[in-house]
Amino acid sequence: MRYRTRVTAPAALIGTAAALSVGSPAHAAKATATQNGTPGPETLGDPVYPSLGSDGYRVSAYHLDLAYDATTKLVDATATLKITTTQELTRFSLDALGLDIHTVTVAGRAAVFEQADEKLRITPARCLPAGKKVTVVVTYTADPRRTLAHTAWVPTPDGFAVCPQPNSAHTVFPCNDHPMGKADFTFRITVPAGLRGVASGRLVSTENLADGRTAYTYRSREPIATEIVQITVGDYVVKDRPGPHGLPLRDVVPTARATALEPALALTPNLVSWIEQRLGAYPFETYGLLPCNSDDPNAFDFTGLETQTLTLYKPNYLLQEESKIGSHMMHELVHSYFGNLVSPATWADLWINEGHADFYGLLYRYERGWPDSIGLTTMEARMKNTYARGDQWRRDSGPVAAPNAVNLFDSQRYLGGVLVLYALRNEIGETVFNAVERAFLDRFRNSSASTDDYIAVASEVSGRDLSGFLRDWLYGTKTPRMPGHPDWTVTPPSSALRQPESRTDGHHDNSATL
Template identity: 60%
Template sequence: MIILLRPRAGLVLSLALSAVLLSASVPSAGAVDGLGDPVFPSLGNTGYRALAYDLAFDYRADSRTVDGTAVITVRPERTLARLELDALGLAVRAVRVDGRPADFATHDEKLSVRPAEPLRPGAAAELTVEYTADPRAKLPHTGWVPTPDGFAVAGQPQSAHTVFPNNDHPSDKALFTIAVTAPDGLLGVANGELTRTERHGDGRTTRRYASRLPMATELVQVSVGDYTVRERTGPHGLPLRDVVPSSRAAELEPALALTDDQLTWAEAHLGPFPFEAYGLLPTNTDAPDAFAFTGLETQTLTLYKPNFLRRPEPEIGPHMMHELVHSWFGDSVSPARWSDLWLNEGHADYYALLYRYERGWPDTRGNRTLTDRMRYLYGLGDRSRHGSGPVAAPNAANLFDSQRYTGGALVLFALREKVGADTFERIERTFLDRHRYGNASTEDYVRTASQVSGQDLGGFLGDWLYGLRTPPMPGHPDWTVRPAGEAEPQDGVRVAGGAGVARGSGTL
């Protein structure tokens, strides 16, 4: 169940006092645990799986802070005298395990919890963490997006645990229920579907949302602001819900109206939309330091900067398609490791570019077909590999370089040229079917491609994904690669992401 923090005298402790009390609870747990992800090795935690999160966020407009309660159902995989959650910047007030008070402490970006009795393997346990957070706090990286009238959330890739304590790795997907309490006049929204509205007698309202399908922590969206909800019906009766700043609803309507046709196009290529609803959340800020990217594929409710959506359709349509395609690649099928990010971004860019050129919108370099664009990218191949490494071997500093985006799209184009368009489509759909609502690795994709095509593609895709030199393009022996040191501008835009890492996107 959701435990909703109700206001009462003395409930909100100062962040400084909370930190003092927290550090005094138990000794530090010591060395940093983690899953050993090749990009973010300290993210995630071993010894258990998260089954469900019941989250409650209570926005306090006077202090602009958030009182939070996270009720996390976990299944231990071994006997646990202590377990850890990822957490940073959260002033924790209390922790309970199965209703009993538990000792807790923080170290590095972890919340260490010692239950009164060890947890037994296979027996589900419920952890309750009560805390306060300040969305404006200066942290090494943050998932909070402060706005003039509230906040939104952008946790990708490694910052969801600055918003709520969790097992912050996409390999541990779980079910989510989220309650958002805000003063009347503001609207609290979250992923999934609205299931209940509760109006309190103190001028505050709680809205509860549920996601029917598993979600990675980095895809959670929670927002409070002066919003208007626009509801409509998409293909096959799919509920469409856009959450728009009230003062800008009319000017953003032309962009919002594009979603229905975009869904029809995407479903024709990728199959039925995988979730219970879809929509856009143009958050109530265009501040350059709020978040440095344009859009983020938080599950069922894509985050955007509103000014971007005021541009003409040929400029915004491909980017909107990129974010929409993430519902299949990234949200439904999530990466097994962060080094598998090209599966998300390469597919999103590939289909966004295909959408662009099918619509007859040339890009800024005058390319009018997907093949034209791929030939241009092919010429930059060695330069991209020299500057950002192989497509499927990123590090934390270059994770969101365009090599994962248009570089990944070039790999997919090469595969299509190798096996043919019909076989490529069967590979894509088989991969999505096999891993729907779960996780997949680069190895999973190579295995699927080989099985569906009837040929061993391990060497071919291995060269494209991990090689330091750009392989020959099938069917195009006349295509050439420019020297790596040639001063040609890299395709794509590289900017500082809100999560503290480089975030790039092809100039769609």
């Protein structure tokens, strides 16, 4: 374990630790020991990523001020966090990896800090009492090109975009990096002449600075989970168009590709209308696409990522005809509801996001008569095909709602999740199923929800206890019988472990799944 320790503490604390090496981890430990109270736990207990996030406080708001230097390709930044303690704290931690931290202040006072693995441990000048509202400010420099164990940065020839999901937002800014910790966000992005800075939310101000740079400020109307934040810099044009019911749509497009990408961008209004009929009004202040300005096939290994209000895409993917991209565009749009509006309580609940996104993406495809990647043209045919693989997937990837960090994004969370939803709809009927969907979204709007929460809503709305039914589908090691299709059979699993199919969005590129 390699530690990097800096001291930006008041004189009293510096004096306490003067006999210790500034670079020693014992330094911060000594400073902590001089206070009464308890260090905050460096975990939120996530079953898939147990080291992700920290406890003892909650973040209500982030303000990220980033300045991009086109010559050095570096980002100088200040992250301002509004936090509320949930216990008495002598020390608390943020997630941070690959960031060169310069200073940390807590409630306006310089604080001792150290970087250990992927944690930024902060020792405030005074012990923080439980229920204390406090501002934390961290200044740092980031290199988007830095090689790390994992990273959210997507470097481009003229700037960058970010792909934080699932556990990499903290390579861009120090944070409590877990989807249960949704918060308000503002972004101020300063760029040199000729470049544009864009982020999740709506543009609230543009400043033309004396040195020729421009600062763009964006603010989210609703809270955002760290894993779906978007920040991008590049030679972009922002294309605005009206959506249903006056919804402002904005696409952030590489200037040189704006004309070529227009046919794909023009599909969005009808996509929004279709999903609104099923899930209700689009939940955020704007929506649009960000075809990231990179042709490097190794720049990012995914097709699209549902960063809030601005879906990240490979640009060349969107140059295909509508039948090749329409269902995937619907998949990403559905994440505005399942995944963004309602975030997973833990990463084991990912099937709720991806199962729903694939479910509606497939419905959209088959309504239009577009054959899928294996030549099937109806939802029933696709589900029968998927059902046959059920025991093999459960053997290779575990139950639908019990992933690990290795198989989190394989097909069991995607099409396996679709199969659960299809079974539920067959069991309770389409009308009740649709009511379950809307009730779940309404109840957990702008919050996070677990698998247990979904089961509870389904039981309440349907008027019957569905816990046994759904738990068999979600956690069973054998595929249950499909309601309405007693003739469907499951292919016995082979003895050899098969390579799982990978996800349709995010960090594995398997766009043909839809």
